[in-house]
Amino acid sequence: MNLSKILPFQALFLALTCATALAANPHIVVIMVDDMGYGDPGCFNPDSKIPTPHIDSLARDGMRFTDAHAPGPLCHMSRYGLLTGRYPFRANVGKWRQHAVIDQGQTTIASLLKTQGYQTAMVGKWHLGFEEKGYENPLPGGPVDVGFESYFGIRASTDIPPYFYIRGNRAVMPPTVPIEANNTEGWSPIQGKFWRKGLISPDLKLEEVLPRFTDEAIDVIDTHHEKNEERPLMLYLAYPAPHTPWLPSKPYEGTSKAGLYGDFMVMVDAMIGRVLEALKKAEMQDDTLVMFTSDNGPVWYDADVERFAHDSCGVFRGMKADAWEAGHRMPFIVRWPGEVKAGSVSHQTICFTDLLATFAAITEYPRKANEGPDSYDFSPVLLGKQDDSQPVRPHLAMRSGSGFMTMRVGDWKLINGLGSGGFSQPRRITPGPGDPAGQLYNLAEDPSETKNLYAQRPDMVKKLQATLKTIVDQTEG
Numbered sequence: 206m207n208l209s210k211i212l213p214f215q216a217l218f219l220a221l222t223c224a225t226a227l228a229a230n231p232h233i234v235v236i237m238v239d240d241m242g243y244g245d246p247g248c249f250n251p252d253s254k255i256p257t258p259h260i261d262s263l264a265r266d267g268m269r270f271t272d273a274h275a276p277g278p279l280c281h282m283s284r285y286g287l288l289t290g291r292y293p294f295r296a297n298v299g300k301w302r303q304h305a306v307i308d309q310g311q312t313t314i315a316s317l318l319k320t321q322g323y324q325t326a327m328v329g330k331w332h333l334g335f336e337e338k339g340y341e342n343p344l345p346g347g348p349v350d351v352g353f354e355s356y357f358g359i360r361a362s363t364d365i366p367p368y369f370y371i372r373g374n375r376a377v378m379p380p381t382v383p384i385e386a387n388n389t390e391g392w393s394p395i396q397g398k399f400w401r402k403g404l405i406s407p408d409l410k411l412e413e414v415l416p417r418f419t420d421e422a423i424d425v426i427d428t429h430h431e432k433n434e435e436r437p438l439m440l441y442l443a444y445p446a447p448h449t450p451w452l453p454s455k456p457y458e459g460t461s462k463a464g465l466y467g468d469f470m471v472m473v474d475a476m477i478g479r480v481l482e483a484l485k486k487a488e489m490q491d492d493t494l495v496m497f498t499s500d501n502g503p504v505w506y507d508a509d510v511e512r513f514a515h516d517s518c519g520v521f522r523g524m525k526a527d528a529w530e531a532g533h534r535m536p537f538i539v540r541w542p543g544e545v546k547a548g549s550v551s552h553q554t555i556c557f558t559d560l561l562a563t564f565a566a567i568t569e570y571p572r573k574a575n576e577g578p579d580s581y582d583f584s585p586v587l588l589g590k591q592d593d594s595q596p597v598r599p600h601l602a603m604r605s606g607s608g609f610m611t612m613r614v615g616d617w618k619l620i621n622g623l624g625s626g627g628f629s630q631p632r633r634i635t636p637g638p639g640d641p642a643g644q645l646y647n648l649a650e651d652p653s654e655t656k657n658l659y660a661q662r663p664d665m666v667k668k669l670q671a672t673l674k675t676i677v678d679q680t681e682g
Contacts, residue, residue: 230321230568231541232493233439235314235560236480237287238473239280239330239362239448242503242531244519245470249536254462254515255470259478260538263497267540268549268587274556275501276579278525278532278627279606280362281306281332283500283557284443288313288333288351290561290577294604294677301334301361305346312576314561315352315439321568324429324436327353328422329443331371332361340369340379349374353441357421363411364449366403370417380404387450389465396504397465399449412452418444419476423483430487438489442480446473449504463515466505494541494567498557502531504628522654526606526627528620528644529654533603545587552593554613555583556601563587578679602676607632612673616649619669645669 244250246257248264249271276286281301282293289296289311298306307313315325327348335344348356357372367380384405389397400411422442429438446469453460453468457475461467477497484490502525505517523529537555539545561577564570566584581598585591601613609626612619620626621643623634636642641659645666648654659666 230323230437231544232437232484232489233318233323233564234480234484234493234495235287235439235441236444236477236495236497237284237329237442238444238477238497238499239446240501240503240525241447241470241473241499241536242505242517242519242524243521243534243536244516245503246536248538250516250519252515254513255467255474256461257470257474259474259481260497260536262481263495263538263540264548266542266547267495267538268545268551270537270539270551270553270555272552272554273498273535273537274554274601274603275499275533275535276556276558277603277605278501278527280330280448280500282604283533284330284332286579287500287557287560288315290314290558290580292558292579292602292604292676294602294610295579298333301332303337304334305336305350306333307346307351309346309350311351312561312573313352314564315348315441317352317561317565317570317572317576318439318568319352319354321570322436323439323568324434325353325439325441326355326425327358327441327443328356328425329358329418329441330362330445331356331358331443335360335374340367340376344371344374344376347371347374355425358418358443359414359445362448363414363445364400366401367405368400368403368409368411369406370409376406378406378408380406382407389451392465393504393506396449397451411450412454415444415446415452415472415476416454418442419479422480426480426483426487426489430489437492443500444473444476447503463513463517464509466503466509466517467513467515491542494539494544496537496539496560498537499535501525501533501535502527520653523625523627523629526625527629528603528605528609528611528622528626529629530648530652532605532625532627539587541587546589549589551586553583553586553591553597554601555581555586555597559583559597600672600676602673610673610677612669612676613648614669614672616647617665617669618646618648618654619666619673620644621670621673 248261275283370377386402451469457472503517518531521530523531562580562582605626645659
């Protein structure tokens with residue numbers, strides 16, 4: 206047999222098989238907004254004072270999750286867990302100001318999907334650090350070093366200097382111009398048009414960042430379409446809004462009944478609408494899995510609720526950074542035409558860390574034991590093959606902004622301290638004589654966490670403490 210005559214046919218067969226596999230995988234667009242509460246989108250709160258028609262359209266056409274959680278109630282924690290499938294308490298996420306948080310060679314959703322033939326792109330807020338050695342030099346350790354083929358964005362939040370755009374691993378223009386701090390009368394010091402003093406690049410205006418990122422994301426979609434790219438697209442769009450500074454442009458002023466914050470949230474929703482329209486124009490809508498969520502809870506006080514009759518946190522207690530539910534229970538929506546039932550709702554407990562395992566399952570990636578150790582596949586839920594009676598996760602562990610550990614098993618939630626563990630007052634309470642040492646809630650009966658059952662259910666406290674210790678002590682294979 207003349208193998209030289211057969212090999213070309215084998216090569217053609219393999220090429221066709223590969224092309225078929227790539228075509229079978231959906232495009233994936235992950236849209237993460239910043240500091241938006243569970244009670245902001247109308248599809249999660251019928252009493253919301255903020256119109257969110259585009260976010261609501263995703264829920265209408267897809268699946269809405271009522272018990273989805275950020276892996277930490279702060280920006281950098283949440284993003285680390287989403288990208289790596291690891292709980293952020295397993296890493297030194299606090300080093301982001303000068304160093305890269307994600308280890309070299311660590312699997313991320315981007316590197317996983319790139320292995321599976323995806324074109325990977327990121328636009329927006331990074332907040333997971335670079336190896337900084339001057340902004341005129343390359344910035345290693347960022348998106349393009351952890352699986353993204355392209356990146357355009359900013360280093361952290363639009364209230365944390367220095368302020369400058371990054372393309373790939375280089376500053377588009379280094380920050381050289383001084384900018385003074387700013388606050389807004391009538392709001393707390395960390396609300397409104399708040400930003401910190403520092404340096405800003407000459408080509409960046411804070412009020413233009415949100416629409417600029419939308420333009421960049423649309424360009425990624427349009428370019429993919431125009432080039433007739435055979436590979437499916439994975440786009441991670443990390444908006445830095447409605448995080449402060451709240452900077453709605455004129456067309457959005459007065460469009461909500463929740464003040465400056467609400468107007469900015471209307472603008473965020475409109476930007477999402479532009480991205481969804483770009484998918485439709487590129488004829489990619491029907492082949493795209495869209496995931497939408499927020500990175501953590503809002504900065505919204507009781508006084509704001511009274512002032513606007515709008516509760517950004519919905520029925521949940523607390524806010525950003527807290528161990529209480531409003532710090533980390535997030536709106537989460539998945540639209541996947543032809544696969545996810547339109548208008549469906551899931552009460553499964555899921556976490557952003559679960560994206561890695563879910564994408565691995567969808568694309569048939571052979572995940573290793575040490576890849577996404579805190580990630581659970583919820584694709585059977587999306588496909589209607591697993592209902593709420595079969596939990597995706599056996600448990601959920603988390604560290605709050607000030608270090609409280611929480612443990613969730615079923616309806617039960619343990620917090621190993623008293624107070625919010627975050628921004629809400631009181632942040633920490635020292636137990637007095639006879640006081641419980643922590644907090645225990647049954648979320649099915651008490652979603653607002655008003656009845657501390659720590660003293661009444663020592664058996665459950667002991668069980669959750671043991672589970673938490675096992676998870677925290679766990680080592681990766």
